[in-house]
């Protein structure tokens with residue numbers, strides 16, 4: 001499927017009354033990391049993620065009548081207040097997708113959005129924000145033009161659109177585990193949108209993710225800037241090769257229920273992401289002393305207790321501790337007694353593998 005398979009529609013008669021739709025869509029955590037992009041938000045390498053459950057964005061999008069056509073007109077409300085900075089990013093995104101949704105220049109838009117999780121807590125808010133907005137755009141279009149797509153076509157289109165807003169957002173459209181980027185391991189995988197990977201062994205179906213917040217400050221270098229540094233990175237070629245292999249091996253582990261391989265690859269990916277940051281031109285480091293303390297502790301506790309725990313990191317200092325359904329109690333004890341023990345500042349957010357977006361209006 002490509003974007004030319006989706007017809008771009010314009011209103012023939014002006015809108016006479018407001019039309020609203022609403023979606024809730026979760027964030028996701030990458031297990032194989034997307035790091036580096038080219039062209040119109042195309043990834044340099046395949047990535048694989050787990051959709052979260054509790055961390056999501058609720059978005060309501062309303063199209064209102066407008067007298068004359070022009071640039072996208074957006075009134076954005078984030079958690080009950082107007083937010084100019086976020087509004088500008090969303091306006092730029094909406095303007096950039098007017099080739100897909102030409103009708104966006106013929107209506108006024110009101111966007112109301114809220115997150116179930118705190119800002120800068122190591123949960124990608126752009127993934128849930130752009131996936132929920134993209135679902136709203138596709139739903140609104142379907143209502144305005146009576147477009148009927150199959151459930152699969154609808155999700156793939158929303159994933160395509162979400163990718164243009166934020167790469168990782170395209171993986172939030174599906175339940176469980178999702179792949180974005182061409183891979184030899186899966187024939188339907190594409191750089192244009194993400195696809196779900198359903199053949200997952202039962203041990204992974206309820207995988208848990210406890211986010212240990214180390215620091216909530218704004219990152220010194222944004223993800224967008226980090227992606228840029230991959231273009232001329234001395235290790236780019238090796239990284240792309242590694243990500244392709246890790247995707248193949250992780251899919252196989254997910255299929256066969258191989259926890260040891262899962263742990264090995266997930267931690268390898270987290271370390272690689274942060275090594276790439278440090279070894280890029282004008283290298284930077286997002287890990288903090290507390291991040292390093294907790295990572296070392298997780299690895300030590302795994303060795304000592306034999307529990308199948310592992311960590312991953314986003315582009316930030318906060319830690320995602322991953323563990324399995326049958327070890328919840330033991331891991332919870334470790335979190336309370338060891339991991340959070342020495343630092344009263346760090347807080348946890350408990351999440352787990354989720355079912356994907358839900359239409360709420």
Ligand code: DP6
Pocket residue numbers: 029030032033034035041047124126165166167168169223224227273314315
């Ligand atoms: C480290 O999706 O936030 O979380 O496409 O520029 O919006 P943009 O970047 P973004 O990058 C996410 C990077 C990552 C890894 C991942 O989620 O795969």
